[in-house]
Amino acid sequence: MSGQRSIVICGGAFAGLALALALRQGLGADIPVIVADPALATRPSRDPRATAIVAACRRLFEVLGVWDQVAGQAQPILDMVVTDSKLEDATRPVFLTFAGNVEPGEPFAHMVENRHLIDALVARVEAAGIDLRATAVTSFESRSDGVDVTLADGSVIEASLLVAADGARSRLRERAGIATHGWDYDQSGIVVTVGHERDHHGRAEEHFLPAGPFAILPLTGNRSSLVWTEKRAEAARIVALSEEEFHGELEQRFGLHLGEIKTLDKPRAFPLGYFVARSFIGERLALVGDAAHVIHPIAGQGLNMGLKDVAALAEVIVDAARLGIDLGQADVLDRYQRWRRFDTMAMGLATNSLNLLFSNESTLLRTVRDIGLGLVDRAPPLKSLFIRQAAGLSGEVPRLLKGEAL
């Protein structure tokens, strides 16, 4: 008799899989961890997007034994330039440069293609003997002392805790009656992978074009991942263009500094929005990742915030279990919520202000932001604070994000 029942994680993407691994490491095999997601049946992953993994999250993946598998496909971001320009400007004044190390020899972020990361996580989860079910959670019934989780295959699991890691349109969140607060940006991010003639030397570029940020993020080989923000309707128009016409629009924004360019996959538009769940917890329920919050990708922090949830939730659960406390009881979940919700709101508001500040053609705003960026550029302590903030190393940092095992 362990006295602790199982933990069911609904959702087998980054957050769900990383949480499963972290819990297995911290709790051992005596407390069963089950990951349920119909998408586990389709492998390998075909997700076309790439993500900047900040230093703190790279440390988490190192502790979980996943980083080794993706390190070969990870491109360190060695420096970063930020420019502010109109579309027709011939040259783009550089306002901010980051030579981005959080510690000597530790770049503040790496670009990794999502599919590599997902495949490495699944392989690691399987090797750890975690119970993966390629099926959906159809319903759950929570009481103060436990939760019964029903899966689409008809099985019922008596669990201590159910974790909703089922994405922005989380059905568990809806079923638990947890509302969200947020807004739509009427913007979409066009995502496409671009091959180029010359080496990017690990440089990330963010150009604040009138429609919004246009980010060029370096991938391995002579490739970059683009995140190109446009008004929703304009984005829809652009991704529907012929290959030739699309190339014209792309070249106008990308420039020729990396030589000839060509698109390597089909451009896709993802609508941008912001929301935070009104609560990150319910009775015997915890929300993590996109189920709890979605923020504007302007600062590249969405996934990293989800992994911060994972690190914090794993830590409060493991700490509780090591004190013999029922790991799904309300005060344990309260601690997770206190830790993450405020941080998430702050990041959501910060990225929203950045977007308002930069997706705008007002001359006054342009002058203000350029002076602001110029000042940051000339103040090394401020810049290093920004780098540490962007790398996820400020605030009260969960142990996994410091590279410590639970």
Next chain:
Amino acid sequence: MIETLEPKSAKSNIDDAEVARFRAIAAEWWDPHGKFRPLHQIGPVRLEFIRDELIRHFGLKSGLKPFAGLRLLDIGCGGGLISEPLTRLGGSVTGIDPGAENVAIARAHAEPQGLAIDYRAVTAEDLVAAGEQFDAVVCLEVVEHVPDVGAFLKTCAALVRPGGLMVLSTINRTLKSYALAIVAAEYVLGWLPRGTHQWDRFVMPDEMARYLANAGMSAPRFSGMVYAPLRDEWKLTPDTDVNYLASSARPV
């Protein structure tokens, strides 16, 4: 396994309606936002001290079940807020409380979870009379309610086997404890019902050390516990001015 002293058949004599009533009160005991919130709040930090002291004293292996093989006594178990975690940590736990209702509540909460805890409505003196001894005895937030602390600690010490450990928690008698534990907790913040504590019954660490020495126990190790308002959590601290914990071994 340790046998339960109470015969199993005794349970069948309990009235179902009574059991239902105790379950309802148990839900209240166990609601971390309810009227026992202060006990829930100090729960993790008290358990941390108990766990770490037992691991250190007995040379146990840390993990999810460090107390496997240990026989533990929880004096003043109330609704079982400490007995249950001690059991999950692998201990064979006896929880005693003079209030028969408390014991019924604790039992009603533990049973549906399959936690085998030996709850008894008896006093520490009863167990001494029965000649029982345990590897470790915990007695939390009790001594400040006891008229004769010296005599009570002698009783507790008699329940610790030679080579075993006792863990206590209580409140110091200082101006700060008057301000925080009585004025703030009972009158300003309303964490505790008024009259929960009488300041003159609070025990200073050096008095505690003296009582323990008189009971034949070793010099105690102390740790303070303090509320961190920004995190809304309690944590261990060297400062023993208000709430503090002590562990003391019974020499072999």
